Amino acid sequence: MPTLRSSVASILAVLSLVLLLHATATAAEPTQKPNVMFILADDMGYSDLGCYGGDIETPNLDNLAAGGLKFTNFYNTARCWPTRGALMTGYYAQQIHRDALPGLGGGGRGVRQKWARLLPDFLKPLGYRNYHSGKWHIDGKVLAAGFDRSLDMRNQGNFFSAKGNFLDDKPVTPAADESDYYATTAVADHAIDCLQEHADKYADQPFFHYVAFISPHFPLHALPEDIAKYRDDYLKGWDKMREERFARQQKLGLVNTTLSALEPDVGPPYAFPDAMKKLGPGEVNRPLPWTELTEEQRRFQATKMAIHAAMVDRMDQEIGRIVAQLKAMGAYENTLIFFASDNGASAEIMVRNGGHDPSAPMGSAASYLCLGPGFSSAANTPFRRHKTWVHEGGISTPLIVHWPAGIKAQGELRNTPGHVVDIVPTILETVGVEKPTAWEGEPIPPAPGKSLVPAFAADVTIDRDFLWWLHEGNRALRYGNWKLVAAKGDPWELYDLTVDRAESNNLAQQNPEKVQELEALWNQQLQSSIDLAK
Template identity: 35%
Template sequence: MNSRPNVVLIMADDMGYSDIGCYGSEIRTPNLDALAAGGVRMSQFYNTARCSPARASLLTGLHPHQTGIGILTDDDGPVGYPGTINNRCVTIAEVLRDHGYATAMRGKWHLTGQVHEPNHAWPTRRGFDDFYGILTGASSYFDPSTLHRGEAPEPFTEDRYFTTVLGQEAAAFIDGQSVDQPFFLYLPFTAPHWPLHAPQDVVDSYRGVFDAGWDELRARRYRRLVESGLISGEWALSDRDDEVVAWADAGDHDWQARRMEVYAAQVELLDAAIGEVVQALRRTGRLDNTLIMFLSDNGGCSEEMPPGWVDDLPSVPVHMVATTRDGGPIKRGNAPAIVPGGPETYSSYGKPWANLSNTPFREYKHWVHEGGIATPFIAHWPDGRLTAGIDHDPHQLPDVLATVLEATGAGYPASFPGRDLLPPEGRSMLGSWRGTPTGDHRLFFEHEGNAAIRDGRWKLVRKFGRDWELYDLDRDRTELHDLSDQQPERVAALVAQWQDWADRCGVRPRGPIVASFDPPDPNALVVGSYRSSWDQRSQPPSLSGRE
């Protein structure tokens, strides 16, 4: 039997910091909780605040801007990013395949703007010998769009649920592997990204769980996080978002609770699919020598959707279908008249529940305050001599590739055919997981002009078009006490360091990108395009000026 470890890399989609049981949630996630109990939970791991950039960074060990995907898979040239993963990087799959690993992917790709005809950026051409999944960024869970097996479109039969099928497909891959060859399995789910879709029986099992409302549930999650040791009780729970009314003052409680019930069902079914993978590893005798990593691509998603019929849109977006399988219309949007869950709906859970998902932090997907970039991260590898418990060292996505290389003994290629490779940016986390602190290293972030740098305990962060804010994360990780006016010299030094990084890594100024957009149609921007971040809170009065 081969002694090199297998690697299983699992990513949730749009799931907040506190949305699984072992991170304070009331949602049932027994499989992830068991992996955490036998492994490492990271309290300060960071993503990049958005779907495509997170995937690009995770797979390549680079910052997303270096890969060509600074925002999403739209081509925003010439002032922006091409929106397709470029040839200056290699993926984990490409590296491990060259070191004798079998490679497979099950799930969401979202790293190319071309989702109908294969190009150099398809998973089959970036190191994955075996691919089953979708190429776009979201889809119906009952009738997924852009579904392919290899490079061929794949039909999706009725009465199936995409998350569950991904778990089954991943388990089947593991069952079919030779014990003499290690494998790398990348499993990026679409769950619990909108639309709110889940089987009725699982949704009904959450009836009443969220009736206390977002205010009380945020307080309960906060207490559990403190009691678990994941966060410090010195960090106050952030206030409810200013744009969210108190639960007591919110109308339509039954409908509001239903939104979260469906979301919770999506997370539970994600966990069940992961359980299928763990069972396959166990029955094939591979569990102990498999490095399993689990994380989310960004914080909880506050995106709302205006009500309407899908077929009333000027054109049906690639991630949607116009009708149900039996020809019935699909009602999109967030309104009490649209009860989410079934295939005839296309809704999101909105800002109030995203505020719960990101407990105890501020902000959401898109922003680089802690609510947008903090993710649960679980590492499990019984043969890897990990120190079970909580790891408080700060790390971010480029560190995953470095960790995989150290764990597998694979070297980063000095050259690659047809590629002018950039050196990887990350630092291995294995030492930290084995009880030796990594030591401080600066972490950098930028998405849509929202920017941050973390240097030890200090974090400098801003929204696009706003002033920089400074926080002492040892005392105030919930970012409630801005110290920028008190420490202008520290602010200036961190700004200079961030700008040096941004220049080196090819961060494009946000203003010209926004100015290049056609005048936005709010409906199209929210549900018809992945430029769904057009939110007036993140836009400055003037779009001119340098980052």
């Protein structure tokens, strides 16, 4: 009979052989590139999601955050088209003609330089299929930018009609009966269709999918059943809502600051007096104390916020459908999902696209409503100001990052400052490709973005020189935890963001040398951007 020692030796030999064969087989298997999906909201405030302190039902995004990371200091550019240009290229929008520079122009109609390629051009050589569903607002046609399929939602004035949209760069013919059409659902329908086709025909290839919802951008259009969920929730007013959201944010550990004060003298960034007349006596264009509003005004404002909430809620529901499709096709575990907003909530009040019928139900196709500065301030809790400003309320966004196969951390916070210019280098490092140094013989200049990949593993601070903003005369620079900021025509303000992201305690007069130092850096970046954009 075999001895105990010989039996153990035999077992160990067998185990060694099994491990060797497993290691050999594993080494022979090709590394599977991750899929990447970037989901972008439009005009959504920092505190609108449940996982960022909000009161809106967003269980699908909350689940992604619980299974991944929440970045607390992530930034956009304060406006839709510069954010999208920066997101897809890795450059500040001013560097690529997608936001204005003094003496050079640029902006929503600006055309990028040939070297300012979009992300799909760098992913295609690795075999990636590239899909776009939703808002575009980048110069040029979508398929020419490297995407294989696209739904370009050019109709941004009526959530209940497909009229004016483009499919694969060709005009869409709307259905004769659009009674069941809603833009947010249509974005998800297209995204799911692309994913289903990918699973059927291209399962051996990875994909990049850019899902750009219009929600909750004005006009405030939502499905009646979604509005009904929130109809009376905001009659408590924006003051109380801000306090409640701020308390939840503190409990979640998202912020280390005071709550910003409402600014009753700061209204919409652009004045449209005629719109105020059309909207009637319920409209208010200043964030006045809630108790000073009439009963009619309180109901009107609360209903607008209910519609905004309904739009965010429906977007989350549609994201849930997209996630379900990823799971059904076996792609969920190895899909790196990002979620962010293109700017803060909007204080704008205007009437476009056929006008506003005051007799129509609020939130229906015949109405044209905007959130306005009262509830925009609440949506941007705890920060100050709104879309178009580069104070924290205009440029701060949630950033959720979820990737089960590549990120072990679950439900953790990441406090490093980051910016949409970081997304391209982050994705390129994740998929294992170096950005080329030239395009069709023309050099590609260095870009300002930094990879966020080190922060996937631990709460580290990404090393960078600074972050920089300029939009319609509003300007800012973040250097470490110092922030220099000024609204158009105003003097520089200086804030210590370690304790004051509410931008409540202006330290400029106490620290004139720091103001001068940071102003020099801001001007340096301005000149660098001008030189690159020429």
